[in-house]
Amino acid sequence: MRKIMAFEQVSLDGFFVDAKGDMSWAHKQDAEWTAFTAGNASGNGALLFGRKTYDMMAGFWPSPMAMQAMPEVAEGMNRLTKFVVSRTLESASWRNTTVIKGDLVTSIGEMKKSDGPDLVILGSGSIVSQLSAAGLIDEFQIIVNPLVLGQGRTLFEGVREKLPLKLIKTRAFSNGNVILYYESQAQR
């Protein structure tokens, strides 16, 4: 049985992208934050993306710019096993990436029951909302950034039932980010 985690950057008003779909406001690098994200990318988990987030990540991490700016994170992102959910993508060019073409909830439900590394979702709001509604996400790791966007999209659009969570731990960073760890309390 694999666990599924969502690792997500949001604004104080709960948006993971602003009204234009931009998430560049979330990149507040300093030494502590860079070390934290590099530590996350150094593990052996697998990553799960929706199509939009995949395209953005696949366009950035293999680039020389990423290797220069964040070498440790880039090495991890390129090395890790990745899955992208898409009905239209024929194949994925980013190293170690597999396309999931079937029904999202069914496919991920089956992956959870199989052996393999835990799955971490990055960004990919529509994936988070669908899997949250289906009770398939075990842990939410939500990074609250120190700003208000005013408008944007939440990670939980289309979630119709209140989803109770259990707070596990928190950590505040010198760049003003706070990460909140929650276990899902949804009935499955």
Added chain:
Amino acid sequence: MRKIMAFEQVSLDGFFVDAKGDMSWAHKQDAEWTAFTAGNASGNGALLFGRKTYDMMAGFWPSPMAMQAMPEVAEGMNRLTKFVVSRTLESASWRNTTVIKGDLVTSIGEMKKSDGPDLVILGSGSIVSQLSAAGLIDEFQIIVNPLVLGQGRTLFEGVREKLPLKLIKTRAFSNGNVILYYESQAQR
């Protein structure tokens, strides 16, 4: 010069009320949380409300039920100086309450310059969004509750410019709430 603080309960997805306008999901009382809220109500600040939040509070805190369930908080809420912003309310029946009838931003801008206790906004999303957009709120005290609502209203509807904040401190509670303290970095 008075400071203006917003003390607000939100869900993890950033909503202060759900799609039906309900905020009863935010009431997770335990000994630690009750002591914290009683401490807040024991000071000498003044409270600022929009009409909807005022009506809800004025209907609850003076009642025998509130005195029995949360005697210390109720005593403080009834004793504190209160302001309600309303164009239509003629007078306010709740003890120590004054009606503010003029333009919100002008009135509060003038109050800030005058002498008197600091002002704390509770709930009152439309007041928070208008005063945030005008750069009149000095500090945000945001309590993130351990649940996802899926739908609702944010505190910052209508805020058109990104509002940068400075994280001051955080505190996690045994009931799963986390309070995040921010100073506004808006230019005034």
